[in-house]
Amino acid sequence: MTEEEDSSAKMSEDVKRYLKLDPRSSSAATSEPPCSSSSSSSASALANKSRNFKSFEPPCPDHVLENVLENVLQFLTSRCDRNAVSLVCRSWWRVEAQTRFEVFIGNCYSLSPVRLTHRFTRVRSLVLKGKPRFADFNLMPRNWGAQFAPWVAATAKAYPWLEKVHLKRMFVTDDDLALLAESFPGFKDLTLVCCEGFGTSGIAVVANKCRQLKVLDLLESEVTDDEVDWLSCFPAGETHLESLSFDCVESPISFNALEELVVRSPFLKKLRTNRFVSLEELHRLMVRAPQLTSLGTGSFSPDNVLQGEQEPDYAAAFRACKSISCLSGFRDLTPEYLPAISPVCANLTSLNFSYANISPDMLKPIIRNCHNIRVFWALDSICDEGLQAVAATCKELRELRVFPFDPREDSEGPISGVGLQAISEGCRKLESILYFCQRMTNGAVTAMSENCPQLTVFRLCIMGRHRPDHVTGKPMDDGFGAIVKNCKKLTRLAVSGLLTDEAFSYIGEYGKLIRTLSVAFAGNSDRALRYVLEGCPKLQKLEIRDSPFGDVGLRSGMHRYCNMRFVWLSSCVLSRGGCREVAHALPNVVVEVFGSDDDDDDDTVTGDYVETLYLYRSLDGPRKDAPKFVTIL
Amino acid sequence: MDEFINLKETELRLGLPGTENVCEEKETVSCCNNSNKRALPSGSENETESSTRKTETSPPRKAQIVGWPPVRSYRIKNNIQTKKNETDHEVQGSYVKVSMDGAPYLRKIDPSCYKGYSELLKALEVMFKFSVGEYFEREGYKGSDFVPTYEDKDGDWMLVGDVPWEMFLCTCKRLRIMKGSEAKGLGCGV
Numbered sequence: 001m002t003e004e005e006d007s008s009a010k011m012s013e014d015v016k017r018y019l020k021l022d023p024r025s026s027s028a029a030t031s032e033p034p035c036s037s038s039s040s041s042s043a044s045a046l047a048n049k050s051r052n053f054k055s056f057e058p059p060c061p062d063h064v065l066e067n068v069l070e071n072v073l074q075f076l077t078s079r080c081d082r083n084a085v086s087l088v089c090r091s092w093w094r095v096e097a098q099t100r101f102e103v104f105i106g107n108c109y110s111l112s113p114v115r116l117t118h119r120f121t122r123v124r125s126l127v128l129k130g131k132p133r134f135a136d137f138n139l140m141p142r143n144w145g146a147q148f149a150p151w152v153a154a155t156a157k158a159y160p161w162l163e164k165v166h167l168k169r170m171f172v173t174d175d176d177l178a179l180l181a182e183s184f185p186g187f188k189d190l191t192l193v194c195c196e197g198f199g200t201s202g203i204a205v206v207a208n209k210c211r212q213l214k215v216l217d218l219l220e221s222e223v224t225d226d227e228v229d230w231l232s233c234f235p236a237g238e239t240h241l242e243s244l245s246f247d248c249v250e251s252p253i254s255f256n257a258l259e260e261l262v263v264r265s266p267f268l269k270k271l272r273t274n275r276f277v278s279l280e281e282l283h284r285l286m287v288r289a290p291q292l293t294s295l296g297t298g299s300f301s302p303d304n305v306l307q308g309e310q311e312p313d314y315a316a317a318f319r320a321c322k323s324i325s326c327l328s329g330f331r332d333l334t335p336e337y338l339p340a341i342s343p344v345c346a347n348l349t350s351l352n353f354s355y356a357n358i359s360p361d362m363l364k365p366i367i368r369n370c371h372n373i374r375v376f377w378a379l380d381s382i383c384d385e386g387l388q389a390v391a392a393t394c395k396e397l398r399e400l401r402v403f404p405f406d407p408r409e410d411s412e413g414p415i416s417g418v419g420l421q422a423i424s425e426g427c428r429k430l431e432s433i434l435y436f437c438q439r440m441t442n443g444a445v446t447a448m449s450e451n452c453p454q455l456t457v458f459r460l461c462i463m464g465r466h467r468p469d470h471v472t473g474k475p476m477d478d479g480f481g482a483i484v485k486n487c488k489k490l491t492r493l494a495v496s497g498l499l500t501d502e503a504f505s506y507i508g509e510y511g512k513l514i515r516t517l518s519v520a521f522a523g524n525s526d527r528a529l530r531y532v533l534e535g536c537p538k539l540q541k542l543e544i545r546d547s548p549f550g551d552v553g554l555r556s557g558m559h560r561y562c563n564m565r566f567v568w569l570s571s572c573v574l575s576r577g578g579c580r581e582v583a584h585a586l587p588n589v590v591v592e593v594f595g596s597d598d599d600d601d602d603d604t605v606t607g608d609y610v611e612t613l614y615l616y617r618s619l620d621g622p623r624k625d626a627p628k629f630v631t632i633l
Numbered sequence: 634m635d636e637f638i639n640l641k642e643t644e645l646r647l648g649l650p651g652t653e654n655v656c657e658e659k660e661t662v663s664c665c666n667n668s669n670k671r672a673l674p675s676g677s678e679n680e681t682e683s684s685t686r687k688t689e690t691s692p693p694r695k696a697q698i699v700g701w702p703p704v705r706s707y708r709i710k711n712n713i714q715t716k717k718n719e720t721d722h723e724v725q726g727s728y729v730k731v732s733m734d735g736a737p738y739l740r741k742i743d744p745s746c747y748k749g750y751s752e753l754l755k756a757l758e759v760m761f762k763f764s765v766g767e768y769f770e771r772e773g774y775k776g777s778d779f780v781p782t783y784e785d786k787d788g789d790w791m792l793v794g795d796v797p798w799e800m801f802l803c804t805c806k807r808l809r810i811m812k813g814s815e816a817k818g819l820g821c822g823v
Contacts, residue, residue, distance in 0.1 A: 136705050137701070137703045138699055138706070219709065222707075248707065336737065354708070355708075357712075357716075404702065409702070410642075461703065
């Protein structure tokens with residue numbers, strides 16, 4: 001999953017390069033002598049040029065300028081830079097639109113497909129995001145929306161040369177996939193993250209019809225088992241496949257078909273199998289594809305024993321795959337086999353153990369060789385002791401995620417502030433952390449804020465609601481305050497534990513670069529919400545649940561909502577009237593209210609209490625496909 | 634997505650947390666409690682987790698809040714699956730793990746495939762390339778460095794052959810072929 005890139009207020013290197021560009025190097029070269037004022041910005045150089053043009057009566061000055069621009073703009077890839085360029089004037093807007101090949105839409109309801117196809121005519125790559133993140137945790141009723149159907153229909157007509165579609169939290173049907181496979185002859189890259197609505201039959205059509213396919217990545221998606229052998233549907237002969245990920249597909253596969261596919265895919269670099277691939281089968285795949293750089297290992301458990309047969313040499317297979325830098329899987333790990341991965345440990349940059357109940361003793365012999373690891377995901381079964389081992393070896397660690405093996409509030413927690421502090425002391429280059437625990441201290445969080453100044457993402461989930469610092473008994477305000485104060489690059493923050501309004505005053509005061517903020521069971525009053533909405537100028541995504549924020553707090557953000565991607569408030573203390581006020585004041589913002597069940601009809605319509613508020617800016621007004629249980633104010 | 638909350642997991646019970654339903658079901662299988670257990674050194678892999686859970690007293694669990702903690706359902710399902718696989722000691726038609734001291738890998742066998750101890754032991758000998766010596770009721774295995782043992786459903790390590798075959802099939806959770814000095818200490822006491 002890639003997070004969108006953040007663009008700071010100052011210009012990126014791309015734009016700087018453009019401004020310094022020598023006009024002589026443009027393709028529309030003239031016989032004019034180079035401008036003498038080359039040391040000043042090229043804006044004046046360009047001005048000189050158009051002045052000279054006028055006196056020479058060229059065929060069409062705008063045309064020439066547009067040609068120049070077109071050639072220059074192709075170097076601009078950052079969408080923030082492109083957005084800025086498109087605001088200069090109409091002519092620039094037009095040229096930019098014609099040269100934008102990659103479009104990113106962070107909220108599929110912020111505009112209609114028609115608007116997309118009218119403005120951008122030569123799109124090759126589309127990234128589209130649908131539901132907000134809290135939908136992952138059953139806070140949104142099914143059938144809320146985010147259908148891919150209207151998008152595939154519109155792009156099928158408008159962009160015959162579409163190559164890449166990357167969807168996140170969208171509802172995609174088998175028909176959508178079929179239409180996609182039939183409409184884009186040059187299609188290369190399908191990535192579906194946290195999507196649902198389709199099954200193996202849809203995948204089969206894509207496999208069969210997209211002859212240029214390089215990437216088929218199904219990540220964390222729900223894929224229904226239509227009992228179709230989709231792996232056999234890839235056409236015969238050599239494929240262009242470079243990446244094939246299906247670890248989220250919870251249905252058995254035909255291993256022979258997979259093996260044959262791997263054999264005829266010489267460019268395959270990334271292969272992530274699902275848990276229906278046994279260790280013996282994995283061995284066979286590795287032997288056939290030693291060029292792999294990224295491997296999802298399936299179950300990592302031997303099949304029902306074939307008695308009397310020689311056991312394959314798993315370590316040798318790993319030794320032969322010299323290029324592996326990324327390992328994941330281990331869905332049904334048999335611990336005795338874990339040491340087989342040792343030969344690749346020194347080269348690993350990414351290791352995902354988050355599906356395996358790995359104890360500290362299992363982890364330590366492995367991790368002590370992983371000097372180059374940058375990304376490490378695990379379950380808290382590794383305990384504080386395991387985290388200390390990580391801290392001792394993984395000096396290059398940039399991203400750490402520790403998930404709970406027992407995700408209940410009252411379970412015993414094997415990790416705590418001890419592990420967090422150890423990581424902060426050992427992994428100074430840490431940029432991103434997601435940490436689930438039962439208990440935490442302000443001291444440990446503060447230590448991390450001081451030791452890891454490169455942090456851009458800090459997400460701490462103390463699973464017990466309203467839990468204070470378990471040593472001092474105080475709220476966790478100071479810890480999170482230290483994070484926002486000391487981590488000057490912080491763009492994403494998730495808070496938890498016992499928090500008062502004071503924590504939010506710190507966030508508002510220091511969190512000047514924060515784009516995403518997640519809040520649950522926190523704060524005392526509307527002031528907390530006001531601090532954030534008034535204090536964080538870069539805030540784009542605000543998701544809050546079960547916190548005592550009401551209409552007054554909501555109102556305090558009126559000036560911001562047009563500049564934000566979305567705001568989510570569920571189980572707070574909002575009233576219909578308060579939400580309606582926002583809807584009336586901001587015509588460019590769509591305000592949706594709904595309950596958590598999709599069969600709530602009359603109650604949510606007439607009642608005053610708002611269970612969930614989801615608001616977002618939109619260029620094309622309220623959507624037409626809202627289900628019954630959603631009310632758009 | 635509807636299976637997000639495994640109903641059993643969120644069930645409010647008066648029982649202590651951590652007690653596995655699987656164990657409760659097993660109690661109903663009538664295998665008589667063998668009190669004549671040999672003194673065996675406790676297996677190193679023995680998880681003591683379950684025993685500590687039984688002794689601690691905790692308040693009954695709170696009702697679960699929807700979507701809290703914020704862990705995606707596929708992860709929760711995966712964890713439940715992993716827990717089940719680890720504590721799975723169903724016997725009929727199912728596999729038990731066999732390990733041998735010194736061997737880097739383990740095997741899985743289905744003991745009910747065999748008609749009795751001699752067949753089982755022969756198969757193990759072939760699988761791990763060792764020989765097991767002769768079994769004596771009082772003294773255990775003689776004539777070999779290797780001693781076949783198993784963990785029963787109470788967590789105790791028993792010598793293979795001590796109980797009647799049918800009872801063994803009921804109670805065997807996993808097998809371990811011990812070697813060397815550990816093995817020498819066995820079978821001398823009751």
